[in-house]
Amino acid sequence: MKAVVLAAGKGEGLRPYTEKEQKEAITILGKAVISHVLYGLKKAGIEEVVIVTNEHEKQIQDAINVDIPFETVRQKRPGITGAVLDGMDKIPDDEFLLAFGDIIAEPEFYMNLMNSYITGNSKAVFSLVPVSEGMQTYGLAKIVDNRIEIVNEGSTLALAGAYIIPKGDFTDILEYFKKISPFSRYFIWSGKWIDIGYPEDIINAIEVLLSDLNNSIISDKAEISKTAVIGKKVIIEDNAIVDDYSVVKGPAYIGKNAYIGNYSLIRDYSSIESEAKIGAYCEVAHSLVEPRAEIGSKSYLTYTIVGREAKIGASVITVSYPANPVRGRERKLGALISPNEEIYHGQIIGPNYRK
Template identity: 65%
Template sequence: MKAIVLAAGRGEGLLPFTEGEQKESISLLGKSIISYSLEGLKKAGIKEAVVIINDRGVQIDVDLPIELVRQKTPGITGAVRDGMEKIDDDYFVLTFGDIVSPPEFYINLMNAYAVNGEAVFSLVPVNEGIQTYGLARIRNEKLEIVKDGESTLALGGAYVLPRGDFDDLLEYLSRISEKAKYFIWSGEWADIGYPEDLINAVEMMLRNRKTIIGDSLISRTAVIGKAIIEDGAIIDDFADIKGPAYIGKNAYIGSFSLIRDYSSIETGAQVGAYCEVSHSLIQPKAIIGSKSYLTYSVIGREANIGSSVITANYPAKTSRGKVNKLGALISPWKEIKHGSVLEPGYKV
């Protein structure tokens, strides 16, 4: 069985960040977002994936036979139809490339199909207002797609579906839902649509991880708490990796810097001396100048943050209208001047 993985959207909730980089290529703990979906599919027994892309393409960090298909028909429905041209079997897996979850999510999906041999929907418990892939309810053990109203269950963005003709994906899902099987996934799961989703995903992924230290250069005066430190990383004198934190391959943490809870410093990123970083995601090869303070922020690939830059960390309205801590969203390759103070929700 083949899988269709969607990775061609504009990433509107992450603009302007996604003007420079495809959302599914954003790095989380050393792998692109789409790689979590592909890794899960591989471990669930999928042998080949069709990845729908746009002109920017996508970064893939998983060894799985993949056919890249450039989307030619507009919308999500069009993307699925483009992918189905490459599907020969009666059933296929459909999933979104912006889901972050462990492989067990996809293993459960395929196990349900193996038992029943029918369409399978993934469902996830959700908080009020979250309905990225559509809401669902269960009545008399039958699944219904909710088009209006509220529900505590959402479609989880991964399905085993029969081939068929349709003009609208959600309508097609509604049509087959009553006869479909389902499973409710209550484990780690995040769909990445907004800046706060990236920050929350880092926290989710680091919450229960054990300390792992690779072949890295760590000063004898550095303090290492709960952290994953990859090969080639350099932790300079008196740096404190309090954690939980992720320090990627060949990343650099300067002298006297403090890396606090739920921060991810990705491959090749550099944090200068006397910095403090908390609840933030710093993308590959970004540079953080000395004496900077970053909290609840996302720093794009190869961005250059000057020295003594501060991101405010008091509550602000997020993209979903809720009140939550949200700092800055700095797009790839952007520069922030020395001494800048960035207000909550600042985007560039």
Template identity: 60%
Template structure:
């Protein structure tokens, strides 16, 4: 069976970050977002992928997937919208059934295993997972269940389609209407465990928290850690990272390959610092994502903030946060969203919700 991964959306909730960078190419814990769906489907036995993306996402996605030891084809989305992307993928797919998955979902691999197993054990041509959500959340559509009968709706339910499906390999005009025409044949399961749809900056922070949850400390022998540094529990430090004198890494946290953390800095509470990023001296980062090769000047404080690839943050920059949305019963905080290659001057104070 083949899988079609949709990774060409505009990423409107992450603008202006996504003007030049595809959302699915954001890195979390050393992996692009799209990797999490591919790895999950690979564990479920799927090894043949069609990736529908944009020109701005193609090269990074291709480089990433080549590391995953799967067969794949990348195509550029030609038709507009989600329905158009699905049609573009189906035109290249083979076989009677396909897995259709969105590349911006971060979930445990067992989520995808459950999807494929439901298909294999029931023989159903149409399988959809459902996730409990807050009223009104309908990224991929909502579903009502009454006496084991399912109906796809736009409002009035707290069960959302979870962004991964098994469907017949056939064309249609509108995906959600298509599912409704097949509702008598749909099999579903409710996924009540961890699941994040990456749509907004705060979703990225939640994904870090989810992925680091209950992980044991892993310290690479190739990392260079000062004898005076303090490394707490639940910390992952990757190859060739450098932790300078008296720095404190308090888990859960991820320090990526070739990252530098300056002396007396504090990295804590669901923070992920990606490959080659540099953190100056006397900084404090909490609930923050720092993308590859970004630089944070000394004495800066960042909270619930996303720093884009190759961005440069001056010294003594402050980014605080405030409560934003409530998703699946959790209050999400929002700091700043700093786009790739952006530059922030020394001493800037970024108000909560700042987008640069």
């Protein structure tokens, strides 16, 4: 079976960040969001993938590090429905797997979807997941007499972003879902699942991915000072440098060729991506620092996302409380700094700041 993966959305909940970087290309723990999807599809037995993209097509192509045959198709028709139709045109089979490229879930999520299709007698299978925050941001469904019914409200079951559906002639994908759902199978996923739509989803994804870590994984090629302190549940990749008297208190991730300066503290579900540089005397917690970003000395980042190649000056402080995240359970959210942006020295940045 072939799959269509959607990666052409505007990423409204992450603007202005997504004006410069497609959200499916955002790197978390050394892997782009879309690569988490493709890895799951490969484990589920998908043989080939059609990825629907927009003007950020090359970002998606460069971000993929999963060994699975794929081709990219530039979206021509508008909306999600148009993206599905543009991808479906490349599918020769009667049924195909439709996946959203901004979902982070375990491979078993996609394997369960495929198993439900193989073991049943229906041409369509829907994945559902319980949600408790930001219900208005999801497509919803409910189960009535053991059948799935697509609804607009009144349910805590969300459409989970992966489906097997028959090819059809439709002008609205949600209406098509409503049409075929009474005759479809479904399964309710109770494992790890994050829909990357808002800054808090990225922060949550780091926590979810690192929560499975039982022991530290430290590359023999990493350069760690004898005076540095490395805690439990820490990943340190090849050629990363952890300099004198710095502390990495897990759970945390330090990517390839990243640099952690003297006396800095990296803690509590932070992901410092490849070639990022953290200056001396910094503290970073609950944050993502994307590849090649630079954080100036004596800066404090919490619940913050720093885009690739962005530059944060010295002595910059982010304040994360009180904030109003759309999906977050905690009222904490720091700054969203877009790729290639610059924050000048000495600034104190309030909650929900975006640049």
